[in-house]
Amino acid sequence: MTPDQISNTNVDLRHAPAPEIVKWAIAQARGRAIVSTNYRPYEAVILHLAAQAQPDIPVLWADHGYNRPATYRHAEQLARRLKLNIKAFVPKMTAAHYDAIHGGPPEPTPENEHRLKDFSAVMKLEPFMRGMKALAPTIWLTALRKVQNPNRAGLDIVVADKNFNTIKVSPVFYWSDAEMETYLKHHNLPNEWDYFDPAKADEKRECGLHAAWGGEKMGSGI
Numbered sequence: 174m175t176p177d178q179i180s181n182t183n184v185d186l187r188h189a190p191a192p193e194i195v196k197w198a199i200a201q202a203r204g205r206a207i208v209s210t211n212y213r214p215y216e217a218v219i220l221h222l223a224a225q226a227q228p229d230i231p232v233l234w235a236d237h238g239y240n241r242p243a244t245y246r247h248a249e250q251l252a253r254r255l256k257l258n259i260k261a262f263v264p265k266m267t268a269a270h271y272d273a274i275h276g277g278p279p280e281p282t283p284e285n286e287h288r289l290k291d292f293s294a295v296m297k298l299e300p301f302m303r304g305m306k307a308l309a310p311t312i313w314l315t316a317l318r319k320v321q322n323p324n325r326a327g328l329d330i331v332v333a334d335k336n337f338n339t340i341k342v343s344p345v346f347y348w349s350d351a352e353m354e355t356y357l358k359h360h361n362l363p364n365e366w367d368y369f370d371p372a373k374a375d376e377k378r379e380c381g382l383h384a385a386w387g388g389e390k391m392g393s394g395i
Contacts, residue, residue: 174333174340183329187347194330194344195226195314201340202312207260209233209301209315211370212240212248215353217362218345219316224255231308234261235301238268239278239371247365254363260308262300271296278371293372301382305337317343320350336382 174182186194199206208223208230210216223230234248252259264271271277271292278296279288305313317328334341345353357364 174331176333179331179333179340182331186330191222191344191348192225194342195222198312198314198340198342198344199227199230202310205308205310206312206314207231207233207308207310209235209313211235211368212244212251212365213316213368213370214364214366215350215357216316217251217364218353218356219314220251220255220257221356221360221362222344223314224257228256229258230314231260231310232257233301233304233308234259235297235304236261236263237296237300237370237372238263239296239369241367241369243367244365244369247363250363260304262304262307264296264300266295268296289372297372298382302337305339310337310339313337313339313341315341315343317341317346318348319346 186197189197206223206227208219210220210232211234220232223232240248251257275292278292279285281289313334319328328343328346330343330346332341332343348356356362
């Protein structure tokens with residue numbers, strides 16, 4: 174899609190219901206749509222939307238190995254409930270190996286910013302990049318929302334993702350937490366609040382998947 178086409182599409186989709194946006198995205202993909210997840214809070218919304226539109230849609234999960242037990246249980250529950258076609262990719266280095274060599278994920282302090290990016294590159298970006306190469310999507314469905322952090326606030330429903338050379342579609346981009354809660358309740362879907370991603374460390378940071386620095390890391394071969 175050209176920049177003008179993307180801009181016009183965002184205008185057209187701005188007030189469209191999320192299920193219609195998902196159907197539109199899958200129609201553009203010509204059999205090469207995926208949805209990604211990390212099982213953070215409210216992820217059941219995008220997974221349900223995607224599975225309703227295309228039951229066998231590949232679900233890309235880069236599991237860095239540091240999820241909490243509740244998150245892994247939540248992942249299993251959703252996979253069974255929605256019959257998800259999970260495509261899990263894990264780092265080449267296990268969490269135990271990383272801990273033994275580096276003493277665990279870095280603390281989210283300003284002086285650790287470089288170490289946090291290196292941690293994300295090895296434990297999250299590399300397996301995600303491997304997954305994207307294997308699945309080669311033309312359309313990538315995500316649960317990104319405008320309210321999540323300043324970096325995401327500058328995006329839109331449809332964007333050209335330069336990190337992975339694909340079109341990224343975020344059907345719930347303009348949804349509030351209340352709207353996400355309403356969707357979960359309406360469809361009797363579970364949520365997971367114990368989630369923590371050491372590759373981000375806090376909600377204002379990016380792990381690199383949706384940021385320019387992540388693309389630079391992946392372009393350098395990590």
